[in-house]
Amino acid sequence: MTLSMAVLALALLAPLRLDGQEPVQPTQEPEDTVLVQEPEDTVFVPVGPPKPEIYVADLSVFNGLHYLGPLQKVADGTNSYDTQPMFTSDSHSLLYTTEYGDGDRVQSEIHRYYLSSRRVIRITRSDESEHSPTPVAGDRSFSAIRVEADSTRHLWRFTMQGMDGEMLFRNLNAVANHVWGNESTVLLYVLGDPATARIGDLTTGQSEVVHQGVGRSMNKIPNRNAWSFVERLSPGQAWISEINIGTREVRRIIPTVLGGESHAWTPEGVLLMAIGSQIYQWDSEVDEDWRPVADLGEMFVAISRIAVSPDGSTIAIVGDPIPDVEPQLLGVDSSPGGSVER
DSSP states (O other): OOHHHHHHHHHHHSOOSOTTOOOOOOOOOOTTOOOOOOOTTOOOOOOSSOOOEEEEEEEEEETTEEEEOOOEEOSOGGGSEEEEEEEOTTSSEEEEEEEEEETTEEEEEEEEEETTTTEEEEOOOOSSEEEEEEEOTTSSEEEEEEEOTTSOEEEEEEETTSOSOEEEOTTOOBEEEEEESSSSEEEEEEOSSSOEEEEEETTTTEEEEEEESEEEEEEEOTTSSEEEEEEEEETTEEEEEEEETTTOOEEEEEEOGGGOOOEEEOTTSOEEEEETTEEEEEOTTTOSSOEEEEEOGGGTEEEEEEEEOTTSSEEEEEEEEOTTOOGGGGTOOSSTTSOOOO
């Protein structure tokens, strides 16, 4: 075993919570939950170098700062590409995208991970690739981006079992991400030069551009009729901004950490953001700037995505492996004014 592998193994076993804190007991699955085993002929094969992996951890607060419990790996990313976690509305499970190889063909499908049993089921089974799963607000369904045979990207809606697929907003064929505001209104990230944020209305089937030059990371702001998104001013400069769902008004909230992008909200309205190996928080009521709350540098991973469960008890992290590189070589500074080389 190499030194880096040994350090990684120890890091995975080491708790990231405060001493004396008891881990939160996992929530039981609903009694009507039916877990489906993968068919025997489903084989995941390597599709290149080490892939990102999804981890979940308990999320707790002490003296106003958020802390992570021990990290639990959701799936084995050695043989697949696992990313884009999104919690279901009951906080019992999360949906995510898995990409795997089938000969020369690469396919991505939606999977579901149950937190209490640590069981994984595959939801979609199609000839096309699906990604970016998102539970539909107030509905027992989820939506995802489907990449068609001609490489166009449409938004689709499915039952939670992956059935009865329905294309939404047929006139938009370059959708790359989305987040629901309510049962009929969705914020869409649409590829282009520049990329645009558009509000889609299911009652009319129409969409309107509300901002240009945006990033992929989008979220519904808890307890507010608004979304947050990344307003990118340059490759190294960006803001977390918000869009009012009713008035369509856009305003800036706070500059991102080091021009980063991936962010998430806790139910109390605290903003979390990941850059490099670190996670920061910003509470508009008490913080003037970002404060570091966790560092995964010893795991040799760069955090590309984070998500927080609706009840605030769990965080999901996508870690991109950086093999055989010492943490200090990553160029990660503990202060928001530092630099990150990736």
